[in-house]
Amino acid sequence: MSPGIYLGDFNAEFLGSATIRVGNIPPVSEAATVTETLFVPLPTIGIGLEYRISPRLKIQTRTDFFYVNVKQVEGSLAEFTVGLEYRLFKHFAVGATFNRLWLDLDWKPGSPDGWAVQSSWNNGLFYGALYF
């Protein structure tokens, strides 16, 4: 078992024709831009294993998970990775991994700074690695 942390630095911008309401002033329609920024640290616990198929080829897999349900925050994160790596030379390897991530967070629902995100995606990674 191994601990970890994900730091998510999120920004979003929305531009369009919008109705703006400020205080008791009657709403007006005009072009508007909304910008949102969030920074979310998510501690996780994970498990990883690697297996050497041959001295040069190894398969590795890892799963990380996070869940919280406290007063104003509810959410979970999970990530699964599996990959192959081949040692071409003593100090250089190439590899490929498949990775899927799920994220579901609800922060202070209904409050002025509340937000929610529910997202998932896949990653295919092709990499080169230097070893020392």
Add this chain to the structure above:
Amino acid sequence: MIQGTPPVFLSKAFRGTAALCLGLLFWLGVTSPTRAAEPDSTNFPERLKLWGGYQHLFGLDARYRFDGPQAGIGTTFDFGKDLGGETSDHMARAGAHFRLTPNHAIGFSRYAINLRGDRTILDVDLTIDDVIFSAQGNITSQIGLTIYRLFYD
């Protein structure tokens, strides 16, 4: 979590992948407990690993909600379906893995996602942080997410 949607860990896709992962971990753990811990017979260096490469992101599914001080809970919208957002991207990803001892290591990686959307809102008004984007109006959007990952092995 977003109202009306089940927790992500209850989804069929998550449960399927988790079962696959647990099965793989079990197989590796049960069938090869000694080989996994064997030192590399060719003495390849393992102390520090610096890696970088090309990453293709695909199959993005993203729903968001931003609340405001006056409107309260905002509209939950789907970035792909409601805002015409991209569901794939490609980017560089880099990281490092430093082995402190044969059984202990720390790792780091970073990548950044940038997605754009452009669409006419079809049916309903969209409230984002107290601003109401009108139905039948055009909205362009941009979403960026940089993920830093640190872990201890």
